[in-house]
Amino acid sequence: MTGQDPLLSVEAVTAGYGDATVLFDASFEVRPGEIVAIVGANGAGKTTLLSTVVGLVRPKAGRIVFRGRDLAHRPAHTRTEEGLALVPEGGRLFPFMTVEENLMLGAYAPRVRADLGRRYEEVTEIFPVLRERRAQEAGKLSGGERQMCAIARALMSRPTLLMLDEPSVGLSPLMVGRVFETVERLARSEGLTVVLVEQNVTEALEVADRAYVLDHGHVVRGGSAAALLADPEIQQTYMGV
Numbered sequence: 001m002t003g004q005d006p007l008l009s010v011e012a013v014t015a016g017y018g019d020a021t022v023l024f025d026a027s028f029e030v031r032p033g034e035i036v037a038i039v040g041a042n043g044a045g046k047t048t049l050l051s052t053v054v055g056l057v058r059p060k061a062g063r064i065v066f067r068g069r070d071l072a073h074r075p076a077h078t079r080t081e082e083g084l085a086l087v088p089e090g091g092r093l094f095p096f097m098t099v100e101e102n103l104m105l106g107a108y109a110p111r112v113r114a115d116l117g118r119r120y121e122e123v124t125e126i127f128p129v130l131r132e133r134r135a136q137e138a139g140k141l142s143g144g145e146r147q148m149c150a151i152a153r154a155l156m157s158r159p160t161l162l163m164l165d166e167p168s169v170g171l172s173p174l175m176v177g178r179v180f181e182t183v184e185r186l187a188r189s190e191g192l193t194v195v196l197v198e199q200n201v202t203e204a205l206e207v208a209d210r211a212y213v214l215d216h217g218h219v220v221r222g223g224s225a226a227a228l229l230a231d232p233e234i235q236q237t238y239m240g241v
């Protein structure tokens with residue numbers, strides 16, 4: 001694989017729930033080291049798209065190729081081992097478990113389990129606040145800390161591709177800025193590749209390299225984040241300009 005090959009390529013995926021189709025022929029790709037934003041309104045199909053990539057929703061048609069391999073027939077549970085990690089909507093931490101226990105749960109991939117202590121040190125170095133709160137129940141963290149903890153848990157598996165589902169939901173503008181800065185730092189200095197799903201379109205486009213717009217299950221636009229940010233139609237529809 002050369003640097004030019006996509007790390008992830010979602011090719012004409014149609015997917016949904018039962019008889020309901022939610023994604024229609026959706027395609028996008030992510031190259032190594034990029035931050036790619038996927039933006040769209042409530043119900044556009046953003047979470048479904050991520051669920052399809054991690055194997056929780058099975059595509060009815062299309063292909064998902066990660067590191068040159070078709071994921072179609074590989075079970076969902078092997079995807080962490082292959083280097084995919086998802087920070088789900090709302091973080092989904094275990095509120096009555098401590099920060100440290102939540103982080104350890106992110107490290108069930110055998111590849112990491114062997115070296116758990118070192119990975120814990122590395123990850124909490126990125127989020128010093130989590131080290132301070134390690135013995136605190138996750139349910140007692142602030143919204144921003146909780147989101148950091150969810151990102152940290154995903155990082156425990158040493159992923160190649162980190163996917164975040166609306167990490168800014170419920171956070172103050174200040175905390176949104178911090179979370180996005182962290183995401184940017186991870187991509188720029190840790191070589192992580194990122195897919196950022198957001199309704200917070202302006203901020204997402206500001207940190208992303210490229211972006212796609214999902215509308216009623218269709219990928220209707222794609223391009224450099226800067227170009228989409230400057231596009232009057234995008235501004236009108238998604239940024240309330």
Ligand SMILES: Nc1ncnc2c1ncn2[C@@H]1O[C@H](COP(=O)(O)OP(=O)(O)OP(=O)(O)O)[C@@H](O)[C@H]1O
Binds near residue numbers: 020043
């Ligand atoms: N488990 C499910 N079973 C049936 N339908 C579902 C399920 N999850 C989502 N849907 C439907 O699929 C469509 C897309 O939902 P999805 O959660 O992917 O949108 P989204 O873009 O993530 O929205 P939001 O921004 O509100 O999180 C919606 O019409 C939703 O009702």
Ligand SMILES: [Mg+2]
Binds near residue numbers: 046047165166
């Ligand atoms: Mg969603």
